Amino acid sequence: MSLLKHAKQYLANQSKYAHLNAFVSLAEPSKLVSHADVKAERRDVKDKPIAVKDNICTADLKTTASSGILKEFTSPYDATVVKLLRDAGAVVCGKTNMDEFGMGSHSTHSYAGAVTMQRHSAEEEKSAGGSSGGSALAVASAQCWAALGTDTGGSVRLPAAYTGVVGFKPSYGLLSRWGVIAYANSLDTVGILGKGVQDVRAVFDALNAYDSQDPTSVSPSTRARLNNKKKDSLRIGIPLEYNISTLQPAVRQAWMRTLRELHERGHSLHPIRLPATQHALSAYYILAPAEASSNLAKYDGVRYGSRAEGIDGSPESVLFAKTRGQGLGPEVQRRILLGAFTLSAQAMDNYFIQAQKIRRLVQHDFNRVFTTPNPLLDEMPEQSEYQPLVDVIVCPTAPTLAPSLASVEDQDPISAYMNDIFTVPASLAGLPSISVPVRIARDEQITVQPFEETAGIQIIGQYGDDNLVFAAADIVSRISPTSQAQSKAPDVTSWGASISK
């Protein structure tokens, strides 16, 4: 057994960037060894250190979901995606910090403290995005080769956009959720973060398999029906609704430049309408908390997890009121209460049911614009003759670049929820979607930065068109790649800082 290639460099980066708080636990350095005995078919993943978000169960490292109530919890089993990584010869190098149970957009709501992104000593602390901010920043700062995250409403794509890495959310049901701590099951997906599209794709290929342990795993027969066609020239949709007035000019310019470059490379551009998008965010923030309030009811400290000091409960009450009050953080409590309300008899019809209807409309919107019919539906939606059909949609991942943590702290929760406005529609429809960093030209920068600045450009495809999304992402990533994406060794960050050995 020998140390992994670049193991020392990764370890050095981990200590150099420890202050970013990207990890909640790290594997012993002695674990970063090559498993020569593993007969891995995917050489690109073998012997690679991969970080795993802390809401994905690992039997060797604690799985806390960055929550006080699970602060000492170690799962008795590996999640299927972790098992598949290990089978492919990858090494789990640590568990990454996150918003508690995946609830947040800046990775600040963590029992382990906020994830902080500081790309330059002169820069004020920025948000790494959330909830997979730890995974994204771990990749961005070259502390690992790639990372697993989870994406419920944009939790992989948003941090990828803020930190300048690639973040992919597959079609719902392709990657197993067995062993992934549920936030909102009908939206939760395992996502992948990496410095380049090909790395992310390699990890995806290693994980993309039917799992009988996940009841929502797409069956082998449906997988066989999914589209695998290749296209030389793509029809690219530009959703007009996404050009909102609050879109930061730098982001808008990066989007426009990307579209222009795509056009120049022979792909055709088509304006499309996704009218239900304007309601998508409100629907998401009803559905996700509703499911969360249900999923998090199990955390009571009775069978596992932490309990409050002293005697909890009275003869009239359950034995864990105090435990839950102390163990769950304020944002989690807020969403549990929101969800409990929208599911209550008095609010169900006006909130939960309405939101489900909007979700259906959002799915319908997407089905109307894609050339590929949705393989999960028997019927084709009615096509409007004024609506062009497209292969993929290209739009910004987030309305702004990474905001400062100070501004985030002053934000009310509703404004924080606004960060997810472009990522939530694909989550509601279960569509594959990827965020690719696109460098911002110096003249487009708001204030000229002493580092490479990027904006996240999102590519959304029809359900099951994950390959097409990767193909489009590959094209976009070549437009103005980051230094990190071009480097072979972990010696440069996503913002272009070279790390000396």
Next chain:
Amino acid sequence: MLANNTRNAFVAVSKRPYVWSIPLRFQKRALQTASQPPAQDDTPFRKALKDAAKQQKKATRGGNKAKKASDPRLEKWELTVGIEIHAELNTARKLFSSAATSISESPNTHASLFDVAFPGSQPHFQKETLIPALRAALAFDCTIQPRSSFDRKHYFYQDQPNGYQITQYYEPFATDGHITLHAHDFPAGSAPEDCPIKIGIKQVQMEQDTAKTVQQPPSTHLLDFNRVSHPLIEIITLPHIHDPLVAAACVRKIQTILKTVDACTAGMEMGGLRADVNVSIRERGQTTGGEGLSYSGVTGLGQRTEIKNLASVKAVEDAIIAERDRQIQLVEGGGAVEGETRGWTVGSKTTKRLRGKEGEIDYRYMPDPDISPVFIAQDLVDHLRTNLPVLPDRVVDVLVEKYGLSVKDAGTLLSFDSGDRLEYFFEVTNQLARTRLIKPSDPKFPTIGKAAGNWVLMELGSLFKDEEWSADRVPPEILVSIIQQLLEKRVTSRSAKKLLAEKFEGDERDIDQLIEDYNMQLRPLSSEGYRNLAQTLLDEKPDMVRDIVEKGQEKKIKWFVGQMMARSPEGTVEADVAEKTLQELLPTKKVE
């Protein structure tokens, strides 16, 4: 054919030995403040069964009393009751995990990761659990829904690991059934006049059971997760019941049907079944126009209360009576019934308030996003329907039409020993018919059934009066050979009874040997011999002859019959021939 089917049905029921060897399970339930006196888990099974039988006898007496005493208040107020019954399904695995179901295994040895709600675990619907549930729903004539789904019912309690119970709230798998109560479904003599009574069943749904809490005062709660996610069905009747006795009969019959179709693990007395009842009263003759409340489409009802967690048929009946009387008293005293949840403890005189409307739990029902809908194909439904064991009502018809029993005897046979006595009866009758070369289609077949019924119910019944039924005590072939000896006139009926008593007490000699040892062979007297013996006796007792002839005291003839048998060797005098001879010899009454 029919006879065979019927038999197989009951054979199937009794071939589940574990039901008979397990200790009792009385459990404290979630949300349960009032509960049955917790019987010890080591209560011997026989003793518990006996107690249950005693209880039922008592319940029957109580029911009769209540019926006889006409309460003027009941003339004024009409009671309305709906019942929800939870029954543990007889399945190998849990509802949402491949962990085995278990009855009395060591605590926490049968629980999967999902059963104890470990982070990241997911449910796996075990579709085989549908089979007994479907059988039950078909037995209640329900419409099986081609599509049904599972929902989460949220409430916090330590015996509910996920913080919700998975149930079928929005789309249950079976709807619109019914159950019909006939006179034979009631304890003897207590059947209401309006029989048969049809009670609608709104729906049958599948759901999970909870863990078992063992409380160790003052502050320890031990949790056993073996029972978590054991599949249950909940059967919800419409508020079609207006008599506590009918409610009790309904629960009893549901229990019998569930057992007949092999849907359930155990009966109510064994903790396999629990009932909630909702009770309301309204003034008779008041046709409420826009007034009154409506439940499940039944309109014009009074405010109802719900009594939770009744663990025996008697508790159902008594709790309803107590709650009805409480409501009448309340309303007559100028008060109003409040919608609330109440509890009942066996032996108490009234129900106890558990929580009011303001304390009602909002269960926040939500479709479970991890469990896809269940699609049930028509061919599966058809197959199960075709192969459904013969239901009790049909069995009664068969017993009356094919086996020559009275409706009353048929009902008795059905209700005894959880169907074991019936199975025994079928075995005896069919063996006897084969021995006598009588086919089921033969017009003489009913007489065979009638004879066998008499022996199984009356003769064997009186021997078993104070003892637990066991088919092995007098195996069917022994009883068959005794009856055969009698029918072949090789022994007298008195000898036959004696033979039965000997075998019952465990005599190991075979029947032929016994007959020989006791010198029981029938060597009938000649008619001359009968006449001589009769005449001698009549001459000895002229007073009695006068009483018979002149005062019409016909019963005294029996005394002479007895004397004739007593004075002759065993197996020589048959009672009916003796009586006939006596009748002939007695002087006819002079017409004055």
